[in-house]
Amino acid sequence: MLRELLSPKRESSRGALDGERPANFNILVGKLSEVLVKAIDKPLGYAINWGRLWSLWPVHLETACCSLEFGAASGPRYDVERFGIIEAFGSLRQCDLMVIQGTVTRKMAPRVRMIYDQMPEPKYVIAMGACAITGGLYFDSYNVLPGIDGVIPVDVYVPGCPPRPETLIQGCILLQEKIKRTRFR
Amino acid sequence: MGLEIDRERIPGFDVEGKDADGMDKGILTLSVGPQHPGSGHFRLIVKVDGDIIVEALPDPGYVHRGEEKMCEYRNYIQNIPHLERPMIADSCGILYPYVLAVEEICNIPVPERAKYIRVIMAELNRCIFELYWLGIYGIFLGHSTMFMWPMADRELLIDLAEMASGARVTHAYFVPGGVRNDVPDAFPEKAKRHLLYFRNRLKEYKDIFYDNPLFQARTVGVGILRREDAINLGATGPVLRASGVEHDIRKVEPYDVYDELDFKVITMNEGDSFARAYVPWLEMYESVEIALQALERMPSGPVRTKLGPNPKGAVGEVFKRVEAARGELAYYLVSDGNPKPYRVKLSVPSFREIPVMAHLLKGAKLADMPSIYWSMNYWPVEADR
Numbered sequence: 001m002l003r004e005l006l007s008p009k010r011e012s013s014r015g016a017l018d019g020e021r022p023a024n025f026n027i028l029v030g031k032l033s034e035v036l037v038k039a040i041d042k043p044l045g046y047a048i049n050w051g052r053l054w055s056l057w058p059v060h061l062e063t064a065c066c067s068l069e070f071g072a073a074s075g076p077r078y079d080v081e082r083f084g085i086i087e088a089f090g091s092l093r094q095c096d097l098m099v100i101q102g103t104v105t106r107k108m109a110p111r112v113r114m115i116y117d118q119m120p121e122p123k124y125v126i127a128m129g130a131c132a133i134t135g136g137l138y139f140d141s142y143n144v145l146p147g148i149d150g151v152i153p154v155d156v157y158v159p160g161c162p163p164r165p166e167t168l169i170q171g172c173i174l175l176q177e178k179i180k181r182t183r184f185r
Numbered sequence: 186m187g188l189e190i191d192r193e194r195i196p197g198f199d200v201e202g203k204d205a206d207g208m209d210k211g212i213l214t215l216s217v218g219p220q221h222p223g224s225g226h227f228r229l230i231v232k233v234d235g236d237i238i239v240e241a242l243p244d245p246g247y248v249h250r251g252e253e254k255m256c257e258y259r260n261y262i263q264n265i266p267h268l269e270r271p272m273i274a275d276s277c278g279i280l281y282p283y284v285l286a287v288e289e290i291c292n293i294p295v296p297e298r299a300k301y302i303r304v305i306m307a308e309l310n311r312c313i314f315e316l317y318w319l320g321i322y323g324i325f326l327g328h329s330t331m332f333m334w335p336m337a338d339r340e341l342l343i344d345l346a347e348m349a350s351g352a353r354v355t356h357a358y359f360v361p362g363g364v365r366n367d368v369p370d371a372f373p374e375k376a377k378r379h380l381l382y383f384r385n386r387l388k389e390y391k392d393i394f395y396d397n398p399l400f401q402a403r404t405v406g407v408g409i410l411r412r413e414d415a416i417n418l419g420a421t422g423p424v425l426r427a428s429g430v431e432h433d434i435r436k437v438e439p440y441d442v443y444d445e446l447d448f449k450v451i452t453m454n455e456g457d458s459f460a461r462a463y464v465p466w467l468e469m470y471e472s473v474e475i476a477l478q479a480l481e482r483m484p485s486g487p488v489r490t491k492l493g494p495n496p497k498g499a500v501g502e503v504f505k506r507v508e509a510a511r512g513e514l515a516y517y518l519v520s521d522g523n524p525k526p527y528r529v530k531l532s533v534p535s536f537r538e539i540p541v542m543a544h545l546l547k548g549a550k551l552a553d554m555p556s557i558y559w560s561m562n563y564w565p566v567e568a569d570r
């Protein structure tokens with residue numbers, strides 16, 4: 001038992017807390033952390049994901065007309081607050097969700113990127129509306145980007161022009177599913 | 186002493202001399218937007234001296250999507266969907282002059298019933314827009330109830346519009362030659378019920394919002410626009426009428442059946458942010474009146490003139506304007522005899538509010554900026570086109 005414990009050639013499994021460990025890692029600590037990881041990895045990861053899941057705060061950033069349906073979705077009939085989504089008017093540093101609400105023009109794209117870079121990790125992006133996905137109705141316009149995914153990474157695409165509030169809510173639920181299944185790092 | 190800022194001790198503050206822009210060195214330049222709590226996708230470069238704004242330079246153009254250029258390579262019917270996108274909260278209002286202009290240049294007659302349906306839909310959309318705007322105005326002055334109530338009442342009217350046209354906000358309902366389809370049989374009765382409920386509901390807004398001392402403290406006497414300035418700077422719509430000018434295209438230059446309907450033009454003389462928020466509220470009563478009258482008088486019959494596949498315009502030009510929810514909205518359309526317009530020019534009310542906004546912000550307190558900004562009825566997507 002003890003020899004097994006002190007044996008230097010034990011393979012360390014990829015711990016969720018500190019990733020890959022080198023082979024000559026202090027074996028006792030290695031064992032301890034392994035036991036710890038085994039014991040708390042799942043519950044801790046679950047708790048942290050659960051926290052992220054129910055407090056998605058979008059940035060107050062409107063890029064075009066889809067913001068109207070975003071407003072309607074935060075209204076009393078659709079009420080995205082049920083899913084823990086409430087617009088953070090205060091500061092970018094409190095936000096972890098960015099909903100690109102429609103068309104991004106050449107003038108707006110650098111600002112979108114700047115705002116995205118200022119948000120703290122973890123951050124998620126929803127591309128709302130046909131314009132944010134491919135350019136939509138404005139696919140042949142001279143000033144509109146053909147989709148936002150060349151500027152920032154997108155997690156969920158919500159199609160529509162504009163998407164109905166129900167569709168936006170479904171997109172948010174999809175994002176929550178995604179967070180639930182992500183392994184906590 | 187005490188509250189006085191000792192500028193000489195703050196680095197970067199030099200009371201003597203001018204900076205590169207020719208402004209005093211003690212003046213601080215703030216860039217507000219396009220991401221900030223007080224507005225939409227719009228940037229204001231504000232120069233402040235302490236708490237007072239010395240100069241406000243608007244920087245629009247974040248949503249310029251080239252609507253006017255796009256019109257030139259689509260035909261008259263294909264232009265309908267993208268032309269209502271600049272202002273989807275009032276999509277009938279922004280499409281109305283385009284449809285009138287195309288009807289004139291292509292010489293398309295309009296059935297009588299369609300004219301009444303258009304008036305009803307335009308007035309419904311006016312209410313839908315004004316409720317949305319009122320909600321946003323409320324929340325940016327820190328009044329969350331005023332966000333929730335109009336948003337809830339708005340959904341009832343959206344239900345009506347959806348019943349007639351099939352879409353929540355982007356109806357594409359007006360087409361050259363009438364409206365796209367007739368309203369369902371149950372529409373007039375349901376519309377009457379919802380509009381009467383809505384009219385009663387509007388009364389409660391006064392108690393919770395307009396009589397609220399906090400709201401009054403932030404708006405009464407703030408950003409006063411005098412009558413002459415309103416006319417000289419080219420303000421339109423509720424902003425103009427709140428400064429005491431009685432000007433409404435529905436009365437001055439009636440289109441469709443507005444000359445047969447009975448309504449008042451609302452004006453106020455104060456010209457401050459409060460009046461600019463109060464006029465739309467009174468106008469919503471008038472809109473309900475107009476819609477109810479139109480529902481009474483609506484004749485039966487066809488709603489759309491059958492068109493050929495690709496209607497051609499006569500050679501010439503046409504200018505049409507209507508009173509949209511934010512003010513005078515005009516289209517100038519040039520045709521060279523092809524199925525596609527040669528040039529389409531939009532004159533939108535939001536863009537005309539920019540000089541007014543810059544004028545009002547000068548000399549105002551920085552904290553009054555949201556109340557002035559939102560009272561302007563300014564919508565960046567529409568202004569940038």
Ligand code: SF4
Nearest residue numbers: 066102129130131161
């Ligand atoms: S998808 Fe449609 S509604 Fe949304 S921004 Fe684009 S044009 Fe506007």
